[in-house]
Amino acid sequence: MTSRAPLDGLYAGLDVSTQSCKLVVIDVGAGETVHLDAVRYDDDLPAYETSEGTVRGLGEGVRESDPRMWIEAVDLLLGRLASAGVDPAALRCVSVSGQMHGLVALDGDGDLARPRAKLWNDFSTLEECRLLTERVGGVDAMIREVGNTQRAGYTAPKILHMLRHEPEAYRRTATFLVVHNFINWYLTGGKDGGVAVLEPGDASGTALWSPVTGAWSKVVIDALDAGLAGKLPPVWPATATIGAVGADLVARFGLSPECRVDAGSGDNMYGALGTGNYAPGVVTVSLGTSGTAAAFTDEPFVDPTGAIASYCDSTGHWLPLLCVSNLANGYKAVRETFGLGHREFDDLVAASPPGNGGRLLVPWYEGERTPDVPLASPIQLGFGVDDFVPEVLCRAVLEGHVLNLQAGFGGLPVEPDVIHLTGGLSVSAAGFRPKADIFEVEVVPVLGEGAALGAAIHAAWVWLRESGRDVSMAEVAGPFVVLDEARRTKPDAGCVAAHRVQKRLFRALTRRVRGLEGEDPFEVRAELLRSEP
Numbered sequence: 299m300t301s302r303a304p305l306d307g308l309y310a311g312l313d314v315s316t317q318s319c320k321l322v323v324i325d326v327g328a329g330e331t332v333h334l335d336a337v338r339y340d341d342d343l344p345a346y347e348t349s350e351g352t353v354r355g356l357g358e359g360v361r362e363s364d365p366r367m368w369i370e371a372v373d374l375l376l377g378r379l380a381s382a383g384v385d386p387a388a389l390r391c392v393s394v395s396g397q398m399h400g401l402v403a404l405d406g407d408g409d410l411a412r413p414r415a416k417l418w419n420d421f422s423t424l425e426e427c428r429l430l431t432e433r434v435g436g437v438d439a440m441i442r443e444v445g446n447t448q449r450a451g452y453t454a455p456k457i458l459h460m461l462r463h464e465p466e467a468y469r470r471t472a473t474f475l476v477v478h479n480f481i482n483w484y485l486t487g488g489k490d491g492g493v494a495v496l497e498p499g500d501a502s503g504t505a506l507w508s509p510v511t512g513a514w515s516k517v518v519i520d521a522l523d524a525g526l527a528g529k530l531p532p533v534w535p536a537t538a539t540i541g542a543v544g545a546d547l548v549a550r551f552g553l554s555p556e557c558r559v560d561a562g563s564g565d566n567m568y569g570a571l572g573t574g575n576y577a578p579g580v581v582t583v584s585l586g587t588s589g590t591a592a593a594f595t596d597e598p599f600v601d602p603t604g605a606i607a608s609y610c611d612s613t614g615h616w617l618p619l620l621c622v623s624n625l626a627n628g629y630k631a632v633r634e635t636f637g638l639g640h641r642e643f644d645d646l647v648a649a650s651p652p653g654n655g656g657r658l659l660v661p662w663y664e665g666e667r668t669p670d671v672p673l674a675s676p677i678q679l680g681f682g683v684d685d686f687v688p689e690v691l692c693r694a695v696l697e698g699h700v701l702n703l704q705a706g707f708g709g710l711p712v713e714p715d716v717i718h719l720t721g722g723l724s725v726s727a728a729g730f731r732p733k734a735d736i737f738e739v740e741v742v743p744v745l746g747e748g749a750a751l752g753a754a755i756h757a758a759w760v761w762l763r764e765s766g767r768d769v770s771m772a773e774v775a776g777p778f779v780v781l782d783e784a785r786r787t788k789p790d791a792g793c794v795a796a797h798r799v800q801k802r803l804f805r806a807l808t809r810r811v812r813g814l815e816g817e818d819p820f821e822v823r824a825e826l827l828r829s830e831p
Contacts, residue, residue, distance in 0.1 A: 309389065331746070730785055
């Protein structure tokens with residue numbers, strides 16, 4: 299029998315992201331976050347010689363990290379709990395959010411079969427994407443099998459890359475995991491009985507498992523290697539725990555042997571939870587190293603073009619998601635070039651008009667995931683010899699990033715009531731107006747830690763449900779999802795009109811350079827200039 303007893307207890311969420319590892323502890327009874335800590339790999343773990351979390355000097359397009367670095371970061375965070383005033387023994391459940399798609403290979407003894415993991419932003423597997431797609435029978439056949447196309451960031455081409463270029467490492471591999479499942483394996487005992495499973499959210503991002511059928515695709519697996527099936531772990535429900543923390547963690551950090559580890563999920567799935575995106579009508583836009591837009595749906599959605607990723611969420615539903623790989627890089631570079639703080643950047647953007655006088659910057663600085671142009675480079679249009687000044691460039695960079703994200707947004711199968719903003723770049727006040735006007739919907743930033751908070755919320759929700767309490771996600775998450783109402787921004791009709799023409803210009807230019815049919819970008823730019831007051 300279920301109970302409506304008051305909610306209580308401490309629950310932890312770990313977010314093992316590209317550049318850092320964060321730990322959030324929430325007190326569900328009090329409705330408060332009681333602990334927040336972080337380890338930045340570059341600064342706090344210098345022995346791994348990383349830049350922005352990836353090993354330096356591996357060559358163009360190669361992004362890899364040593365999985366032992368993530369374990370060391372987790373140990374540091376758990377080891378600091380007691381000194382921060384949090385009783386480790388009081389934690390009831392831990393959940394892990396991880397950067398998606400990263401490939402960790404373990405041998406039969408639980409050691410790394412390959413010393414580094416390829417990450418989501420590794421672009422070295424273009425040939426493998428092509429080969430896999432051809433072997434399956436083309437893009438349409440691939441989408442039918444796994445709901446997605448093969449992208450350089452996904453896990454399947456990483457496995458094929460290992461098979462082709464490092465066959466001995468592939469042969470030694472007994473189990474392939476993605477990042478958060480590797481951390482789960484460690485938390486539940488690692489070599490001493492650790493639980494090696496995936497769950498539907500991150501399994502969706504392997505491009506080997508279908509979020510529609512809920513099963514591994516034998517066709518895609520056999521196209522890669524028939525022996526791969528034996529190296530893939532089972533897929534566990536996202537709404538359940540997988541085991542208790544290992545005895546080693548109990549001994550070293552004082553965790554309770556009764557503390558459970560839930561199935562966890564990818565950072566996009568938990569970023570949705572941490573921003574209140576667990577019911578129809580809300581879209582989460584995350585502005586960080588990459589940019590994403592994701593929405594909750596009751597049914598699976600498959601984009602026939604492959605631009606929108608088809609994923610499961612962490613509540614037993616679905617989370618179609620758009621991802622662009624260029625987001626923080628342009629914003630960061632222009633601020634560093636001109637020595638600007640966030641406020642100074644905002645002031646310069648405010649000094650220039652919406653639409654930027656027809657000056658457009660397509661921000662494909664390091665290739666791009668959406669659209670799928672991994673060899674792309676940035677494009678500028680409409681700049682005169684006197685236009686390379688801070689106020690023009692700052693707006694061009696900002697609008698370019700938002701336009702690039704919005705260009706794929708229309709493919710999402712939702713009509714949002716509001717966009718919840720999260721991620722490091724959501725601090726920029728200047729960005730709220732362009733985002734509201736370009737997306738043509740109200741936007742509001744969400745305070746808090748996004749994916750790490752979402753992981754802690756999920757840990758509480760799963761543990762309480764397994765303990766017989768009939769609780770909804772809204773009941774658990776509600777007190778922790780805090781909207782920054784002071785910065786809520788509604789679209790401005792005048793600005794929307796200018797940006798509608800600018801969106802056509804962005805589409806015309808980006809289609810033209812890819813050899814696709816569309817409007818003449820020069821004619822659209824002339825229309826934009828005529829429409830300005």
